Structures are given as structure tokens and as C-alpha cells.
Amino acid sequence: MADGLNMSRRIRRTPYTDRVEAAGVRGFSVVNHMLLPKAFQPSVEDDYWHLCDHVQMWDVSCQRQVEIEGPDAEQLVQWMTPRAIAKAKPGDCLYVPITDTNGGIINDPVLLKLTDDKFWLSIADSDVLLYAKGLAIGAGLDVAICEPDVSPLAVQGPKAEDLLAELFGDGIRDVGFFKYGWFDFQGTPQLVARSGYSRQGGFEIYLNGARFGPALWDAVWQAGERHNITPGCPNLIERIEGGLFSYGNEMTRETNPLEFGLGKFCTLDGSIDFIGREALQKVARDGVAREIRGVMFDGPACPTCAIPWPVMVGAYQVGQITSGIWSPRLQRNIGLSLIDRAHWDIGTPVEVQYHDGSRRAGALSALPFA
Amino acid sequence: MADGLNMSRRIRRTPYTDRVEAAGVRGFSVVNHMLLPKAFQPSVEDDYWHLCDHVQMWDVSCQRQVEIEGPDAEQLVQWMTPRAIAKAKPGDCLYVPITDTNGGIINDPVLLKLTDDKFWLSIADSDVLLYAKGLAIGAGLDVAICEPDVSPLAVQGPKAEDLLAELFGDGIRDVGFFKYGWFDFQGTPQLVARSGYSRQGGFEIYLNGARFGPALWDAVWQAGERHNITPGCPNLIERIEGGLFSYGNEMTRETNPLEFGLGKFCTLDGSIDFIGREALQKVARDGVAREIRGVMFDGPACPTCAIPWPVMVGAYQVGQITSGIWSPRLQRNIGLSLIDRAHWDIGTPVEVQYHDGSRRAGALSALPFA
Numbered sequence: 001m002a003d004g005l006n007m008s009r010r011i012r013r014t015p016y017t018d019r020v021e022a023a024g025v026r027g028f029s030v031v032n033h034m035l036l037p038k039a040f041q042p043s044v045e046d047d048y049w050h051l052c053d054h055v056q057m058w059d060v061s062c063q064r065q066v067e068i069e070g071p072d073a074e075q076l077v078q079w080m081t082p083r084a085i086a087k088a089k090p091g092d093c094l095y096v097p098i099t100d101t102n103g104g105i106i107n108d109p110v111l112l113k114l115t116d117d118k119f120w121l122s123i124a125d126s127d128v129l130l131y132a133k134g135l136a137i138g139a140g141l142d143v144a145i146c147e148p149d150v151s152p153l154a155v156q157g158p159k160a161e162d163l164l165a166e167l168f169g170d171g172i173r174d175v176g177f178f179k180y181g182w183f184d185f186q187g188t189p190q191l192v193a194r195s196g197y198s199r200q201g202g203f204e205i206y207l208n209g210a211r212f213g214p215a216l217w218d219a220v221w222q223a224g225e226r227h228n229i230t231p232g233c234p235n236l237i238e239r240i241e242g243g244l245f246s247y248g249n250e251m252t253r254e255t256n257p258l259e260f261g262l263g264k265f266c267t268l269d270g271s272i273d274f275i276g277r278e279a280l281q282k283v284a285r286d287g288v289a290r291e292i293r294g295v296m297f298d299g300p301a302c303p304t305c306a307i308p309w310p311v312m313v314g315a316y317q318v319g320q321i322t323s324g325i326w327s328p329r330l331q332r333n334i335g336l337s338l339i340d341r342a343h344w345d346i347g348t349p350v351e352v353q354y355h356d357g358s359r360r361a362g363a364l365s366a367l368p369f370a
Numbered sequence: 371m372a373d374g375l376n377m378s379r380r381i382r383r384t385p386y387t388d389r390v391e392a393a394g395v396r397g398f399s400v401v402n403h404m405l406l407p408k409a410f411q412p413s414v415e416d417d418y419w420h421l422c423d424h425v426q427m428w429d430v431s432c433q434r435q436v437e438i439e440g441p442d443a444e445q446l447v448q449w450m451t452p453r454a455i456a457k458a459k460p461g462d463c464l465y466v467p468i469t470d471t472n473g474g475i476i477n478d479p480v481l482l483k484l485t486d487d488k489f490w491l492s493i494a495d496s497d498v499l500l501y502a503k504g505l506a507i508g509a510g511l512d513v514a515i516c517e518p519d520v521s522p523l524a525v526q527g528p529k530a531e532d533l534l535a536e537l538f539g540d541g542i543r544d545v546g547f548f549k550y551g552w553f554d555f556q557g558t559p560q561l562v563a564r565s566g567y568s569r570q571g572g573f574e575i576y577l578n579g580a581r582f583g584p585a586l587w588d589a590v591w592q593a594g595e596r597h598n599i600t601p602g603c604p605n606l607i608e609r610i611e612g613g614l615f616s617y618g619n620e621m622t623r624e625t626n627p628l629e630f631g632l633g634k635f636c637t638l639d640g641s642i643d644f645i646g647r648e649a650l651q652k653v654a655r656d657g658v659a660r661e662i663r664g665v666m667f668d669g670p671a672c673p674t675c676a677i678p679w680p681v682m683v684g685a686y687q688v689g690q691i692t693s694g695i696w697s698p699r700l701q702r703n704i705g706l707s708l709i710d711r712a713h714w715d716i717g718t719p720v721e722v723q724y725h726d727g728s729r730r731a732g733a734l735s736a737l738p739f740a
Binding site (some may be wrong): 005009039108127246247305 | 374375376377378379380381383397398399409464470471476493495496497498500501503505506507508509510535610616617618619642668674675676677678692693698
């Protein structure tokens with residue numbers, strides 16, 4: 001198992017890893033110094049169809065929480081993101097890009113407001129905890145910052161609500177999109193949000209207490225059996241089709257939120273102060289130089305995109321595909337690329353250039369892919 | 371190849387990865403969001419003997435550089451570490467633990483002083499760049515912080531000096547331990563330090579310019595052929611025998627430098643100010659509650675230590691082994707553990723408890739292992 005990835009304590013196991021291995025995981029990635037399962041079914045394609053039709057449970061413990069608590073907690077969180085958070089209430093989840101002084105993206109977590117002075121940032125793959133600590137120490141803010149013992153388990157797919165209603169009661173049906181509620185598991189209150197890294201609907205259980213991991217896994221499994229549950233993981237086909245971006249793939253410090261169409265999450269009118277405001281205001285004034293697009297391109301099925309593939313218009317590189325895969329539904333290859341302004345119209349013919357120099361004909365697509 | 375690790379752009383390849391794959395790498399780890407080769411020879415044991423007898427080249431690009439430059443650069447670096455850096459000169463490498471307000475270790479990089487206002491921190495596995503950025507933004511320091519295009523290639527083993535003398539000239543012999551010099555490679559000045567993550571001697575070439583990666587790999591390979599060079603990587607047997615610690619394995623934010631015998635790198639007399647000073651001063655006053663030790667324990671060869679193994683004295687847990695492996699030289703298993711003060715005397719009989727509850731008899735050892 002996992003011949004190619006050398007294990008050590010530094011690559012942290014999760015409360016579910018024993019179960020994930022018993023369920024026949026076929027590979028891992030590493031996110032936030034922690035294992036993320038990457039394949040179970042014979043192929044990512046099988047995983048994809050199952051996710052679209054049924055329900056899956058995903059070990060997404062690597063979505064670590066950065067807990068920020070104290071009198072200055074809201075001030076610090078607001079300082080970190082272009083998104084105005086003052087109106088958020090306990091029970092709200094907010095997608096909050098975090099930007100540096102250049103407007104570059106440091107992470108794109110989901111913010112959970114727990115109380116007026118306590119927040120979790122549910123992070124993608126960069127050490128936001130260290131960044132937040134640095135800001136707090138540097139500015140002398142009165143906050144405590146830690147990584148709590150919280151390990152999200154996602155339940156994703158069209159049957160997720162029915163499954164969780166059996167486990168937690170019908171109250172789960174009243175949880176709105178990007179809202180959370182508290183539900184009992186074995187006598188402990190657990191945070192359950194209607195959210196997740198797919199477009200198929202579902203929930204994330206922010207399990208507080210690693211010792212409950214195996215029991216939660218087993219309980220979800222048991223309740224899911226009659227819904228045809230399988231273990232799963234964020235699915236590359238579904239994610240790209242759905243236009244969901246990945247930090248470290250599409251988003252890096254060299255990109256900014258406006259390039260990803262996230263202007264609606266950026267308050268640039270001066271009513272809030274945050275790191276990177278001047279930089280983003282300038283980008284907004286000038287207009288972005290590039291913007292995210294889908295690219296559909298000819299088969300056969302593309303290889304793994306571990307190094308970006310140039311997107312060409314004739315002799316000019318107008319972008320680069322940072323995630324790409326064969327879509328069995330669309331029967332084309334699909335990918336994500338920032339595309340230069342002069343060429344970004346939907347439908348623009350482009351070519352995708354593989355490392356061997358060969359090219360595949362394609363065209364720009366809106367996101368999500370239709 | 372690497373079945374178990376799912377590849378994506380987020381898990382960054384290095385300037386040498388093509389060569390590493392061509393050389394038959396058998397597994398990777400992920401450090402700083404980048405591939406680190408983990409095995410080449412049929413076994414880690416073969417790698418070990420070769421490293422001790424000959425010379426190896428290691429792709430340690432994952433030792434990313436955090437470049438801090440500007441009028442406040444020295445002030446920021448000093449603030450980050452308990453080690454006094456004022457007397458460092460260009461040409462010096464310093465091992466500098468980085469501590470948080472609790473004295474907990476955030477990273478344990480090597481500091482390279484380039485000029486009076488420009489430093490590199492050559493980091494272990496945590497995003498020091500984000501921490502440094504946070505501190506600088508929070509405190510309003512006048513510095514520029516970036517990750518330059520620098521990818522270290524280590525040349526380790528007793529024949530490393532002879533090899534590099536052929537490549538860079540005899541001037542390489544004058545570079546002292548933990549010093550660096552500038553040497554020409556294909557018309558470019560490259561920083562070469564006498565350092566590396568082994569006790570077998572050697573150098574690290576801080577290659578500036580990813581485009582030179584394959585050429586440097588090939589040049590070292592060619593010069594090394596008559597020295598019986600092989601590709602290699604940090605060797606777990608040699609590292610543990612040598613008492614070299616690993617961030618994320620032995621060292622975490624829950625440990626402090628004094629527990630690792632690093633008091634000599636901590637200036638606690640008040641003459642310098644740094645983050646965590648008060649906490650470390652208190653630890654120094656009270657004495658550390660635990661300290662790093664070697665543990666030798668009975669065979670057969672232990673499994674991979676992915677979850678720490680409790681170190682027991684009777685019914686009491688007195689520590690946990692965070693890295694462990696079979697030593698073919700000592701013909702015993704060896705491991706590293708912080709051990710509670712009441713039990714830390716060298717020679718103390720202990721038992722190592724595996725996950726199945728079984729125990730192996732052992733005893734505490736000084737470091738490095740004799």
C-alpha cells in the first residue's frame with residue numbers, strides 16, 4: 001500500500017486513516033502535513049460516477065482548523081481577508097480568501113464563526129496558523145491561536161442529507177447551505193456544516209476529538225449502507241467540471257482573488273481595512289490581466305498534470321492548465337487555466353501543449369463546465 | 371512509479387525530479403509542498419552503507435529558502451531565533467531554531483548571511499515564509515520576503531570533497547564546516563556550503579536558477595562516476611545513528627530547543643530580544659522536564675514509525691519514539707525519544723511498545739549512537 005509515499009510521523013495520519021486503509025485506499029496526497037486519501041475505486045472515473053449518483057464519506061482531516069480566539073480575534077480575521085465579516089453570525093460559514101500585501105492568495109479557507117470572539121479557519125494547503133501567529137505577534141494582538149483537535153469528515157453526494165438525517169435526526173435538513181449546526185454524537189456536541197469540496201451537495205462533520213474518529217467512521221458507514229455509501233475523496237473530475245479551484249494548483253501567492261471571479265468576496269470600497277487592500281484596489285481599477293477559464297480539449301485522455309501545460313493561441317502562450325483530466329461525461333479533456341485578457345472570450349480556440357511539445361486542439365469554456 | 375503518492379502541481383517537482391526519476395527513485399516524501407526522494411537502492415540499508423563509504427547526490431530542493439532582505443532584515447531574523455546572529459558574517463551558516471511565544475519550535479533552519487541586510491533561511495517542513503511575512507506585516511518592518519529560485523543539491527559522503535574539487539576547483543577544500551563560498555557553474559556564481567543532513571561530511575550546492583538543474587545534476591554525476599557516486603537522499607539509519615533531528619518528527623511546536631540540547635544556540639541572558647525569550651528563560655530556570663535520548667531496542671527489525679511508539683518504564687510512559695529503524699551496523703533497533711527527567715539517565719532500561727501492545731526490551735543511549 002502506498003509504495004510511492006514514504007511514511008513518517010511528519011506526514012500525519014488522521015483519526016480515520018486506519019479505517020481508510022482497511023477500506024482499500026489506493027493512494028494518498030499530503031495536505032497540511034497530513035494524509036489525504038486520493039483513490040478508492042478501481043479508477044477516479046468510478047469514484048466520479050458514484051459520487052454523482054450516491055453518497056461518499058471522505059477523510060478530509062487535512063482541512064485543519066486554525067482557531068483564533070480572544071478580544072482581538074475578529075480584528076485579526078478581518079485584517080487577513082478582503083471579505084467583510086462583521087455581519088457574520090455564529091452558525092455561518094464564509095469562504096474567505098486570505099491575501100498578502102500584494103493581493104496574492106495565501107490560502108482560501110472557509111471561516112466558521114463560533115462565537116463573537118472565536119473563529120475557525122478551515123484551511124487549504126499552507127500553514128495559515130504560522131501566518132496568523134506572525135501577524136498577531138507582530139501587531140501585539142490579544143488572541144490565542146492554535147490547531148484544535150478537529151478532523152473534518154465529509155459526507156458528499158445526493159444522498160448525503162438522507163444519510164445524515166438517520167444519524168443526527170431531521171434537524172440536519174434545516175441546516176442551510178454554508179451554515180452549520182450542533183449535533184449530538186455519542187454524547188458530544190459536534191459541528192456539522194452543509195458544505196464540502198464538491199458540487200453534489202453534502203455536509204462536513206467537524207469532528208472534535210480524534211478518539212471518536214473510528215466510531216464516527218463506522219456510524220456513517222452503517223447509516224450509509226442502504227444508501228450505497230463508499231469511501232471516497234475529493235474527485236478531480238467532479239472538481240474540475242464544477243469549477244472548484246485548488247490552492248497550490250490554480251491558486252498561489254502569484255495569483256489574486258479577482259482573477260478567480262471572487263470580486264463579490266472582496267470589499268474594496270474602503271469600508272474595511274485588510275492586508276492587500278491597496279493592491280487589490282489597483283487591480284480592480286485597472287481590470288484583471290487574466291481570469292480563470294475552463295479549457296476543453298481533444299482526447300485521448302490526458303496524462304496527470306503535475307507540471308502546468310501551456311495554453312497556446314498560435315505562437316503565443318495565453319495561459320497554463322494547472323489541473324486537467326478526462327471527463328467521462330463530456331467525453332473531452334477538461335482543464336482549468338488563467339487566461340490573458342486579450343484571449344479570454346468563451347469559445348476562443350486554443351491549443352494545449354504537452355511536455356513533449358505535442359498539442360491538442362481545444363476551446364475556452366465557461367465554468368462550471370456545462 | 372510512486373503509485374501511492376498522487377501527483378499534482380501542488381506537490382511541486384524540483385529542477386532535478388526528471389533526473390531523479392530516470393535514476394530509478396523508489397519513493398518520495400513531501401516537504402514544503404515539494405517532492406523529496408526517499409529511496410533509490412534496493413533498500414535503505416544499501417543506501418546507508420553506500421553513503422558511509424562513498425558519495426551520494428541528494429535532491430534536497432525541498433529545503434526552500436526564505437529570503438529576507440531590507441533595512442530591517444537582521445532585526446527580523448534576530449527576533450525569530452534565540453541564537454545571537456549579530457556576529458555572523460557573510461560566508462557563515464548558522465543553525466537557528468525558530469521559536470514561538472511559548473518557546474515551541476516553529477522550524478529549525480540553517481541561516482545563511484548573504485550580506486548585512488540579506489539572509490536566507492534554509493527551512494525544514496513548515497511555511498516559515500508565511501510566519502516571517504506575518505511578523506513583518508504585523509510589526510511594520512521594512513523588509514522584502516520571498517522564496518527565491520534556489521534548489522539545493524547535496525553531495526554527501528566521505529568522497530564529497532574530492533568530487534567537488536574536480537567540479538569547482540581546489541578552492542572548495544578551503545570552505546570550512548558551516549561556511550560557504552561562491553563557485554562558478556557554467557558562468558554563474560553559485561553558493562556552495564560545507565553542510566548537509568548527514569554525519570558523513572559533504573556539501574550543499576544552493577543552485578540559483580532552476581534551468582541549470584539538469585546540467586548541475588549531470589555535471590556532479592559525471593565528476594562522481596570514478597568516486598562510485600549514486601543518487602541518494604537523507605538516510606533514516608544514518609540520521610538516527612548520528613542524532614540528527616527532524617522537524618515534524620522529533621521537533622514540533624510542542625517541543626522547545628532546550629529539550630534537544632540546543633542551549634548553546636539560545637542566548638537567554640537578556641542581551642538579545644527574541645520571540646519566546648521569557649518562555650525559554652523560565653524553562654532554563656526550572657530545568658527541562660524531558661530531553662532527547664537515543665533508545666536501542668531488540669529486534670527483529672522494527673516496522674515504520676508513522677505513529678510514535680510509547681517508551682515505557684514498567685507501567686509508566688516516559689517518552690515516545692518519533693523516528694526508529696533497524697541499524698545494520700549496531701545490529702539493534704535505534705530510535706529517538708524525548709524522555710522524562712526522572713528516567714533519562716543513559717543506560718536506563720526501558721521497553722518500546724508497538725501498536726499491537728507488544729513490547730521490545732531496550733535501554734537509553736547517548737547521541738549520537740556509538
